[in-house]
Amino acid sequence: MAENRSKGRPLPIGVDCFEDLITNAYYYIDKTELIRELLDLGGKVNLFTRPRRFGKTLNMTILRSFFEIPKDESAAEKQREIFSGLHIAGEGREQNKIRQIKIPDANASRDFL
Numbered sequence: 001m002a003e004n005r006s007k008g009r010p011l012p013i014g015v016d017c018f019e020d021l022i023t024n025a026y027y028y029i030d031k032t033e034l035i036r037e038l039l040d041l042g043g044k045v046n047l048f049t050r051p052r053r054f055g056k057t058l059n060m061t062i063l064r065s066f067f068e069i070p071k072d073e074s075a076a077e078k079q080r081e082i083f084s085g086l087h088i089a090g091e092g093r094e095q096n097k098i099r100q101i102k103i104p105d106a107n108a109s110r111d112f113l
Contacts, residue, residue, distance in 0.1 A: 018061040022082050032088035034059060035066050069096050 012026035021028055038046060050056050066083065070076040076096060083089050 016057040016061065018058060018065050019082055021058070030087050031055075031059065032062060032066070032083065032086045035063065035088050038063070066095055 009025055009027040012021050012028065015021050015024075015026060020026075048056055048059065065079065066088065068079070070079055079096065083095070
């Protein structure tokens with residue numbers, strides 16, 4: 001059954017933004033369980049270490065999209081639509097609750113040199 005849903009979907013080569021990945025219907029394996037695991041751990045600080053090209057930026061955009069406090073109701077509705085049908089969709093009690101600070105990633109660091 002899952003094979004039928006993914007037929008004809010483009011591969012997200014070079015796509016590291018979760019919202020783009022979902023809204024443009026790229027092939028995607030649901031990793032939103034990461035959110036539940038982080039909430040269950042309850043740590044004050046979480047460190048994500050992975051080699052290059054292992055999805056660190058994509059995972060961070062998943063977290064940002066889930067926790068980000070929307071600017072208005074249309075933005076909140078867009079966030080709900082993005083997560084509908086994904087594993088974390090039924091776990092919305094923490095959604096849109098955490099203020100975030102975005103730290104520039106490795107690609108943006110070139111702008112500061």
